[in-house]
Amino acid sequence: MLESTEILIVTISVVLIALVRIIDKKPPPIIGIYQRPSGLYWLKVGFMYLLLTLRKLKPLxxxxLERFYSNIEKPQKLSVHEKPIDAVYLNGANKHGDHLVTGLARRKGSLTDGFLYLKINxxxxxxxxxPKLPDTTLRNDNDEEFSADGIKMSCVEPMKKWTLMYNGKMKELDNRNKWHDVTIEGVWTSDLPPFNFDTDMDPLCMAKSMAYEKWSRQHFDNLKSNHQTHYEQFxxxxxxxxIDDVAYDIELDTLRDHSFGNHREWRQFRRYGLHFFSAxxxxxxxxxxxxxxxSxxxxTVGYVYSAKHKQIFxxxxxxxxxYQHGEFGTPxxxxAFSFTA
Incomplete structure (x- = not known):
């Protein structure tokens, strides 16, 4: 029979070998892109969860908070980077099948990435x-506003009221030789709270997303360089x-967002899927x-606004x-998916 000392040595050896194998676990990313948990995954999750939780202990x-949102609702000063970003966006629909989606992203040199889609059922x-779609390169009407080529979005009251104006031509997607004269005069209002992705994300969910990646000095430099302030509000x-002198009045449940930061390089994005629901x-x-x-x-990003509780989760x-949905070009x-909040 083995002596107790020998049993202890064997046990410790087995445990150490198991720990080494767990820690040394480095599975290849799915299709070379989507990182999988390494042996240090849960240790990294715990570390980032602690940091992110401590960060939330000092809310404004x-x-x-009112002063903060009042300041960031304005057009922001663009960074000196070659591709700075300051973008606003509206995405609305209703049960009748009416849709409106528009965005204006202020760039360097009086350029704006802009577009507007409209469907009146x-x-x-x-x-x-x-007119220029699928090209989105527009010229600013005013460097201090969100406006370009007839599209204009303006803040009237921070986090409460914005206006949308358009006056110009639009073409049919199914037949781009058919043009129409279109004017839009819209007012977006809200009494719902905003969601700031800098401060309101769930710490554990964010920690899990961060822990997938291979950490290095370069990785965290990339995180800092690519950081953008982003907030949304329904x-x-x-x-x-x-449209051609025929008038329509529409009312749409609409998400509004604002993003700004050092730079945005669309070539760095592989894919994203965003879903907005109004019940x-x-x-x-x-x-x-x-x-x-x-980065x-x-x-994983997102939130739920509960009308019953009048609160965001x-x-x-x-x-x-x-990677399970349309990864190789076929949407x-x-x-289906499920989520918890």
Whole structure:
């Protein structure tokens, strides 16, 4: 029989070998892109969870928060980077099949990435798009505003009221030789709280997303360089639309967002899937998966606004995996996922 000392040595050896194998676990990324948990995954999760939780212990006071949002609702000073970013976006729809999606991203040298899509279900024109699409390169009407080529979005009251204006031509997506004169005068309003992705994300969910990646000095430099402030807010867009002198009044449940930062390089993004829902009971959902391999290959983002509780809850987990849906260029006709918040 083995002596107790020998048993102890064997036990310790087995445990050490097991630990080494666990720690040394370095599975290759899925299709060379989407990182998988290494042997240090849960240790990294715990470390980042602690840091992110400590960061949330010092929230801004109400007056400070109001002043903060008042300042960032304005067009931001662009960085000196070659591709700085300051972008606003509206995405709205209703149960009748009306849709409006528009965005203006201020860039360097009086350039703006801009577009507007409009579909009025009762118009029989299908989806309309602004003249230069699919090209989104526009010229600023004013360097201090969100405006370009007839599209203009303006803050009237921070976190409460914005206006959307458009006056120009639009063409039918299904027949780009058919043009229409279009004017839009819209007012977006909200009494719902915003969600700031810098401060309101669930710490554990964020820690898990960060722990997938290979940590290095370069990785954290990339995180810092690619960081963008991004916040979203659900509301209602009421607009008077005129297409070739025929008037339409529309009301859309609409998400508004604002992003700004040192730079945005679209070539660094591999894929992302963003979902916005407005329910009949007043609940709102925003759920996304982002693959930006230089920073995050599997980033989960999102939140739920509960009308019953009048409160926002950050998404804690989501089983949607981008590589399972249209990874090689063929979009799925349907898909499903579940999440918790």
């Amino acid at each position: 006071k109400k007056k400070e 009762g118009s029989n024109y299908g989806l309309l798009e602004t 509301g209602v867009l009421r607009a008077s639309v005129k 009949e009971n007043g609940d709102r959902f925003s759920l996304g998966k982002i693959c930006l391999p230089i 995050f290959s599997r980033l 950050p998404v804690k987990d989501c089983d949607l995996q981008l 799925p006709k349907d898909f």
